Amino acid sequence: NLTRLGERHLVWQAPDEGPFSRQVWAPELHLLDGRWHIYFAASDGKNRNHLTYVLRSRNEDPLGKYDLHGPLQTGDRTSENLWAIDMTPLTHKGELYALWSGWDRPDSDRQFLYIARMESPTKLATRRVRLCDNLDYLWERTEPPPKGRGLNEAPQVLTQGDRLFVTYSCAASWLPSYKLGLLELVGDNPLDPASWQKRKGSIFQSTSETFGVGHSCFVKSPDGSEWWQVFHSKRDRSPGWRRTIFAQPFKWSRDGRPLLGRPMAPTLPFPRPAGEKDSLLKLPYSSDLSSDHSFFGHPQFYRSEGQSLTLGSSPEHPVNEFRAGEKILLNGMLPNDFTASVTMNFNRVREGRGSGILFRSTAPSVGFDAARGYFVGIKPSQNTVLLGKMDGSTWQELTRRAVTVDVSRDHQLSVSAEGSRFTVSLNGSLLFTHQDGTYKSGTLGLRVTDIPTTFSNLRITASP
Template identity: 55%
Template sequence: MFRPLALSLTLLSPVSAVETTFVNPIAEGADPWVTKYGNQYVWCASEGNRGISLWVSDRLTSLGQKHVIWTAPESGPYAKEVWAPEVHLLDGRWHVYFAASDGNNANHLAYVLQSRDSDPLSPYTLHGPFNTGDGADGKSPNIWAIDMTVLEVGGKRYALWSGWDAPGTDQQFLYIAPMKSPTELSGPRVLLAKNDEHLWERTEEKLESRGLAEGPQILQQGGRTFVTYSTAASWLPTYKLGLLELTGKDPLDPKSWTKSPQPVFQSTELTYGTGHSCFVKSLDEKEWWHVFHAKRDRQGGWRRAIFVQPFTFGADGLPDFGKPVSPGAALPFPSGESLPTPELPVTADFTKGHPKGFSYYGHLQFLNFEKDGMHLGTVPAHPVNDYRSGEKLVLDGGDFTDIEATTTVRYVKGDRDAGILFRVTAPSVGFDAQRGYFAGIIPRDGSVVLGKMDGSNWKEIARAKADIPANATHELGVTARGPEIKVTLGGKEVLTASDSTYTSGTVGLRVVDTHVSFGELKVKPLAGK
């Protein structure tokens, strides 16, 4: 059944596995939101437009562990199109602001979830919709609203959002209103700024195209209050950031806001469609970091990924965001942040949920934890801007040399590669966006494969024939001692090879265009020399 295969490749220079940098993009997603809470970060994300999840992490460069906090009903005014959630700690409770509709975009309104207490993972109750329309009551009629956020200044609290100027117009402007409480507005909306004063605010940057303003985000520093906003077209590379500053005393007076005459953050040749930002400090509070999304494709659409990069303030007190970092470029970790240093042996039982210390890289809808284990490459029931990217779950900070790693693999749908990553560094979103090795099984052509990646390219090292029934659970193993690598299937050696490109790194699991359930991952050091 198994035909061992042995070969040697030309040895390349070793690559250090010491991780002092990370690589963008750090995750799939759009409209990212993260807030610092003690020594942790709480990320907020739409759960396939049908719910909301919080991801808790001890690092800004990883989403961390996933927790679904709310699932939309099957039908009703807030059952679908759950967009751009943000989580804020206000008055001792967490509040998740989001937009939702009945499936018709014209019916989008703003809602908020309120936690039971100061624990971000405590139960939530739904409030809303907010009265974001015209008239003294804000609902005569209520009008389309998305991207709600909260501004606190001068001891008062305000809501900002992107709304239509009238029902059905599809013309987006920035609005502001005072808040009575975290769950209720106390006054009518006020138009904060026009959306087409500059050519760069128009969707296609042409006079004949319309203006568009959305995604307002608060940035406060040195006693000054700024609001960035996303403008032009979210579905095109023209998406960018504009800037407003509160230069007057009354935030409800449009004359109190001064608009920058130029965009403050926009596309490059390699990173484009940049926008819907948020801003957060490093763990030690010494650095400001910019979190934003960028498009995966130049053509129209909303397939996006999340980037993080530092920024500063200039001598004039204005934020200087610089240029968006390129995909694959290494950046130093945020100040005060470092990878953990896990020790062997490591055992991850995926039947118990998302284990702490493992980071996911891929479209958020392609990861799920069920009773039988981790489903990697899950085909979404309701796909939203989905794309495949060699989905992977990677152990944070592992720096292992000689190891034995085993996992159990059950194919749910598909027949492509699934298996073990080892001696891996610099993981990111992308099929081959990591440095290191991969050993996997491929049922469609009955083979076991071993290969390596350099961050953007794949090179096969060895391949062997094997019997891989699609309806069975397979035990896949890898042994790496120095340059010698062995791959086993069902405890039997099926492939051996020699390659010394990578000498150490972490471990993980990966799939290629297929849906697999992994029950566990075990990693232990090799005994002796």
């Protein structure tokens, strides 16, 4: 399913030191010549040394082993290499090309779009050619005039019929002004700048709710009937790279131009990609807490270890981190009536807004209360177990019960759902029952809110 991340697999890890040990940026996965290729940029920790590398799979398995190639020769002469990021392949009339964003000369910090023909998916065959200026229009500036400068990056290929487009990101990735521009191949030779035409206006830009949008890629729905755009957007308006992934459908004009529309609001539910299928979990069910769910939050606050899962634990060396009520949702749907229990340990931390079980949950996304459904959790800071519901953006408490929470030990939280009646227990003792009929179906998950929690022994059975 396009809207579920699935199980994570480690296919390559940067070395502890060296020219590609730090600042690994913008990986892209492509199937070329029967092998999978991951294009990415990396450096030694200094941005001025960013170059492009490619991993090539040893067989047809995208989750198997890869070999590293590069850096690719993205300079103007064999004797030098130049800053290059965001490489993506382009195939046209049987020839393979590479597109990327690079500096025009060493240390210039001026980003333009470049193209070269490829000898193979791991080697360039020609010197680079600059496709266009990075400041043909004022909206390409990083900031409004008189400030700012031109900046083009993140090229992505999009085809429809016999028309070939390249979207690109411009303005400033660290500001809300980030947006998409569009190039179209109108001539015969992709290596000739005169063969490309730039659209006069941005084709996708920020709204008041979803801003800093860019680096889009384009895929079809599972049944092939819809086109979807996957892009990232900023979490806040302050300068920086705290971002999350969005996906939304788009259309084509009658003459074959992409119509991307406007970025949707983060909490707005809309139909999932056509052809996505839900499976129903067969009860009784025991989760391995590693491969059966999707995670919503910053990945630095997710740690799966054996049969346990820790959410919300601060990383030792955080990068562009943000907190968002980290949660997981099981990939299968649950029967409407069930009993679920999980073991929780707060790692001796008392402060925070609590952790617990999400149930009858749908429409999840990254963010506090960004799901529809119910939540029952333990709040150690107030020695409380509480039950509430969410509509995708807001929280409404339904009831609570005072308890004594020892943050140095494990606790077993349990909830039973039978129709509109919910029964909540802690460590085998009944706490309360409550009735609410707002949500009748969905899946189950786990959530933390500003308190590191280790979960284990997640089990679901049919209600008696």
